[in-house]
Amino acid sequence: MKSPGRSAPSPTSPTTALAEASDTRPAIGVTVVVDTGDGSSARGVIVDDFGDLAGTPVGIGTERVATARRWAVDVDGGHIVFVDDSALLEIHPDEASAS
Numbered sequence: 001m002k003s004p005g006r007s008a009p010s011p012t013s014p015t016t017a018l019a020e021a022s023d024t025r026p027a028i029g030v031t032v033v034v035d036t037g038d039g040s041s042a043r044g045v046i047v048d049d050f051g052d053l054a055g056t057p058v059g060i061g062t063e064r065v066a067t068a069r070r071w072a073v074d075v076d077g078g079h080i081v082f083v084d085d086s087a088l089l090e091i092h093p094d095e096a097s098a099s
Contacts, residue, residue, distance in 0.1 A: 024091050024093055025091070025093075026046055026049075026071060026085065026088055026091055027046065027049070027093075028046050028047065028048065028049055029045065029046065030045070030046050030091060030092070030093050030095075031043065031044070031045055031091075031092040031093075031095040032044060032045070032046060032071075032073060032088050032089075032090060032091050032092065033088075033089045033090035033092075034073050034075070034081060034083050034087050034088060034089060035083070035087045035089055036075075036081055036087075037081075037083075037087070041089055042073075042075040042076065042081070043075065044073040044074050044075030044076070044081070045073065045074050046071050046072070046073050047072050047073065047074045047080070048071070048072035049070065049071060049072075050068055050069065050070055050071070050072070051070070053068045054068055054069060054070035054084060055067060055068060056068050068082075069082035069083050069084050070083070070084045070085060071083050071084070071085075071088070
């Protein structure tokens with residue numbers, strides 16, 4: 001739910017929601033809006049937290065290496081995106097139990 005007098009964040013700049021309210025934190029089961037990295041955003045639910053593994057190299061197959069991201073977010077009911085805190089545009093903890 002949008003607060004009166006506040007506009008939605010632009011897709012290119014992360015919100016300050018984490019800094020504004022100490023009880024607004026990303027966690028498994030929380031609804032978020034993420035910057036998908038292709039100029040768009042998507043709404044989804046955090047399904048995993050990789051915590052201390054974020055930022056470490058991860059082997060994929062025999063030749064590819066990727067950097068682990070902090071959060072796995074289920075967007076569109078089945079597509080998973082992996083993002084760090086900086087890609088979280090909005091956090092909606094009050095919607096987590098409504099899903």
